Amino acid sequence: MNDRQFEEILKLAGGEGNIRQVKREGQSTILMLEDHSKVDMSAPDAADLEATIRITGAECFLVIRDEFSSYYRLLRDMGTPESIHDHPERKERHTYRTSFSILEFISDVFRPIMPAILGAAVFKIVLAVITLISTYGFSGPSSFLQSQTFMILKSIGESAFYLLPVLAAISTSRQLKSNIYVAAAIGGLMFYPQMSYLLSGQEEVHFMGVPMVSQAAFFTATLWMILTISAASYIERAVERFSPRMLQGILAPALTLGILVPLVLLVLGPLGSWIDKRMPAAVDSLLMDAPVVAVMLLGATFALMLFAGLHYWLVPLMLNELMTNGFSVIIPAMFVAFTAQAGAALAAGLRSRQPGFRKLAFWATGTALLGVPEPAIYAVNMRKMASFGAALFGGAIGGLYFGLVSVKSFALSESASLLEIPSFMEADTLNLLHTCIGLLLAFAVSGALTYWLVGRASHTKHVNV
Known part of the structure; x- marks a missing residue:
């Protein structure tokens, strides 16, 4: 599509001022017009646009x-309002949202996928209960945990995560209305067998002479994935605007995959390598020199580390703690961080x-207490x-208590939960x-603070309105 074709669209619609709203439906862009009498079907390229007029009552x-959504994106970029008749929740957000919020955007990203995450979380929790009963011998020795059936069931529970x-x-x-198939290809890059093998840690990997960190999961952390797809959406929109008609839907994905993805790897590779060299040593040194401060900081920031994929570097430290000392203080910090997120989610x-x-x-709230904090962090607490x-502050308070009384965990677990x-x-x-007291403290502080802050913000907003 070129500028001349878009001008013909505007002429066909009776001018930009005659377009009330625009919406996307299937492979069509639908313009709601103010006055159907202004429609100009004499536009030279009108026949090539595959356009039809539909009149329903007083609406045209x-x-x-x-x-390829080319017309839709251009109209939206011009400031044409989107149709919100079929989406009451979107209408409410459109009415009250006055500025862009990165946290609210992240929450909007995660809310549509929460049914899958919550379903998988419930499945995981049921399996965790079975494991607990079997491990502590409440039902006698069982070989079920070593069976292939249990492994398959466990894989089903882990699949969504x-x-x-x-x-x-x-x-x-979908939030940015870009190509979801290109986004899926980018998201699945690290699952490609050859990439997984290269980043398995068996050998040092370089890309265009730049070192790559041997943490494949780091590249697919939520923060980097959202930033990458946001950049891909921007590139797609810019390229499609100037692409010849023959290359629409082809040139933008090619440039996104061929330029953006390597660029992201060139940025995240050295960043991950730098973190790999410094973060474990820094955390280990802080645990030795100032354990109370270390546990407090971990309790406060663990949710942020989970968001950026930094928590993977804590696993070797946990293992080293357990093998060297027989206990871990990092696991309690993770536990108190999850509990604080649960308290804030309940109050919200x-x-x-x-x-x-x-x-x-x-x-x-329930899944966070039972070891699956993603719904509480991304879909609930990041909303505000x-x-x-408040959740981060509650984690810090609980972590401070844990550090002061030296709370320890004596076993490595897959997730920190009440189980x-x-x-x-x-x-x-x-x-x-002391463990129970610290968890209650984190839950209560984050919950009470959230309840007060959210209520205060709502009251202020109501007064201003």
Whole structure:
């Protein structure tokens, strides 16, 4: 599509001022017009545009075949309002949102994929309960945990989390109305067998002379995936505007995959290598010199580390702690961070007047307490800066208590959850009691602070309105 073709679209619609709203439907772009009498079917290229006029009562629509969304993106970039008749929730956001919020955008990205995440989380929790019962001998010895059936069931529960980069890429693309298939290809890059093998850590890897970190999961962390797909959307929109008609839908994906993805690897590769060399040593040194501060900081920032893919570097430190000392203080910090997110999610749900959000918040609270914090972090707490900040503060308070009383975990677990409480038991000590107190403290502080801050923000907003 060129500028002349777009001018013909505007002429056909009776001018830019005659377009009330625009929306995307299937492979067509639909323009709602103010006055159907202004439609000019004498435009020279009108016949080639595959456009039809549809009149429903007093409303007039111009339906244009737009396979690659070129007309739609241009009209939206011009400031033409999007149709919101079929989406009451979007209408509410459109009415009250006055500025762009990165946290709210991330929450919008994750909310559509929450059914899959919550379903998988419930499945994982059921399997974790079975594992707990079998491990501690409540039902007698069982070979079920070593069976192929259990391995398959466990894989089913992990599938949504394993493919989370792809799901996040697709959802980000849908939010930005770019090509979801290109986004899925980018999100799945690290799952390609050859890439997985290269980044397995068996040998040093370089790309165009730049070192690559041997943490494939780091490249697909939520933060980097959302930023990459956002950049891809921008490139696609810019390229499609100037692409010849023959190359529409082809040139933009080619440039995105051929230029943007290598560029992202060239940026994240050295960044990951730098983190790989410095972060484990820094955390280990802080744990030795100032353990109270270290646990407090980990409790406060673990959710951010999870978001940026930095938590993978803590696993070797946990293993080293357990093998060297027989216990870990990093695992309790992770546990208190998840609990603080649960408290903030519960308070956010109690404050909300939207039934759908309340239900999501309550479910997210339960899954966070049972070791799956993603719904609480991404879909609930990131919705508001107040609740997310309160969750980080609650994690810091709980971590400070854990550091002061030296709470320890004596077993490595797949996730920090209430089901792992037995791993904090130690004979002739108050370690388990201190664990419960610290978790309650983090939950209560983050919950109370969220409830107060969100209520205060709502009251201020109501007064201003």
